[in-house]
Amino acid sequence: MTNTPLGPALVEEATKKSGLIWVRGAGPARALWHVWHDGAAHVVGDGPGEQPLPGLADGSVAEVTVRSKDKGGRLVAWTASVTELAPGSEAWQAAVDELKGKRLNAPDGEAMPERWARECRVLRLEPRDAHTDHPHGSLAEAPLATPATTRRPIPAALPRLLLKRRGRR
Template sequence: MGVIEEGARKSGVLWLSLDRQRLAWHVWHDGAIYLVTGGDEQDLPRLAEAERVQVTLRSKDNGARLVVFDAAVEVVDQAASPEAVAVLAKERLNAPDAAGLPERWAAACTVVRLTPQEPA
């Protein structure tokens, strides 16, 4: 298991370089990072329109920067990826409507997949 996968599995949050550094909750699933933005979920401006984003993972143990990497950004077709949406819904803490998350996300949110890229 590489440092990116290990860091993403151990910590439920990461930092994204968008208009500024933005903290976001996520899950690691099927070799990538998945997260939800928009609607009543976390505000990650212009992430869904980006081609790439810089991601920072920090150590869950001491908060130190573990790894920084670029990731390809891909909007997920939620209807075609029910497994990824289910994994995200399971990890969503304090949701006021836990049973209805997939339907709410499909109507008002964007699910995004971040695939770590090898350095150029």
């Protein structure tokens, strides 16, 4: 890793402490939950009920941005070598042991590693270069398209219900 003598230490500590990292492969950047294990960030996804990992392929390169856990601002960005771990291998098992402890609300509990082996990919994002200099200007992007919506017409009875509550006070 190059760029600054503090680069490797900053990448490791910031990534360990951050709950999410922003990863850009061939497509748009996505927020991914991860664990730091054995000198690299590990992510699991691309299976039913798991986070999508578009644009991240074995042997590719990704840009990782780490945010501050308390302020949410960008701390460091780093270039990562992407390696897909083979299910059942020693490296895969060690990563999965760490990942399963961080996976919240898993529908299958203890059977989760078997499902990950069958249906998901476990990727190792190993740091190559750290970039601690911050770009000027905003890096904000338009949100990704989604079928989710929060805007719907209000129910016809809602104004009456709200007025009725005010009258009771």
